Amino acid sequence: MISRGFTLIELITSIVLLSILAISVTSFIGFAARMYVDVSEREQVLGQSRFAIERLSRELRSAVPNSVRIAGSGALQCVEFTPFVISGLYLQAPISPDAATELELASATGFAEVQGNERLVIYPRETADIYDATRAYNVLLNGITPDASGSDAVAHLAASHSFPKHSPERRFYLLATPVSYCVQGNQLWRYTGYGFAATQPEPAAMGTGVLMAEGLRISALPAGQVFRYDAPVLSRNAVVHIVLNFGNTLSEDLFFNHEVHLPNVP
Numbered sequence: 001m002i003s004r005g006f007t008l009i010e011l012i013t014s015i016v017l018l019s020i021l022a023i024s025v026t027s028f029i030g031f032a033a034r035m036y037v038d039v040s041e042r043e044q045v046l047g048q049s050r051f052a053i054e055r056l057s058r059e060l061r062s063a064v065p066n067s068v069r070i071a072g073s074g075a076l077q078c079v080e081f082t083p084f085v086i087s088g089l090y091l092q093a094p095i096s097p098d099a100a101t102e103l104e105l106a107s108a109t110g111f112a113e114v115q116g117n118e119r120l121v122i123y124p125r126e127t128a129d130i131y132d133a134t135r136a137y138n139v140l141l142n143g144i145t146p147d148a149s150g151s152d153a154v155a156h157l158a159a160s161h162s163f164p165k166h167s168p169e170r171r172f173y174l175l176a177t178p179v180s181y182c183v184q185g186n187q188l189w190r191y192t193g194y195g196f197a198a199t200q201p202e203p204a205a206m207g208t209g210v211l212m213a214e215g216l217r218i219s220a221l222p223a224g225q226v227f228r229y230d231a232p233v234l235s236r237n238a239v240v241h242i243v244l245n246f247g248n249t250l251s252e253d254l255f256f257n258h259e260v261h262l263p264n265v266p
Helices: 008-061
Strands: 069-073 076-081 084-092 100-105 119-122 138-146 153-161 171-175 179-184 187-192 210-214 227-230 238-246 254-262
Touching: 008 076, 008 210, 008 238, 008 254, 069 227, 076 227
Parallel strands: none
Antiparallel strands: 069 076, 076 179, 084 100, 084 171, 100 153, 119 138, 119 171, 138 153, 179 187, 187 210, 227 238, 238 254
């Protein structure tokens, strides 16, 4: 019995066919892998951008009226605001020319978060009324205790004080530590714990921040401005405009044009 093997032509033909098949399979797998990487990076950019926008928007909504201020341009831009610890109504306050060390508050509950070293502000009409400690609109608090009846409370001031004007709604705010969100190059940072300053500080004076997002492309923005503030008027509340552009080497840019309306109840 005679056994026959492959001829050279058949061997070459088999190699060529297998090579074509291998190239096709490799191209298909490579294309699928590139698609997976692209989708993964797109999801990562979308996730971090949504987180940053949502976190900033939520914090801005708890800002004290007239506490927002914006500084910087280009690769360094910051928005600063002061959240409040609590807000409530007062029954009696020392208004100029009177002075006193106490305020009578309209409730004896809801002060569990008060530490006793916050600043209390009444009727702030501009940012200086909040950030400048020499302004009479704000004063350091020593603590809050129930009054003799137990139904209301008394706010104890650190010193005898006289507020310039009554709030139209008889409202007071206890200020938390100021917060800043700063765009630095292609990154968004959050700063807090640096205290009040009459002049808006730069990141170098705010201490250590927390990285909130990266991959920003400020140069791609139409006006190059990330933050813009529209002061309140009689027909609407204050509005903070946030325009951010996120992207990376594999995905298309993601533009966020967001408006945050701030209640204006001084």
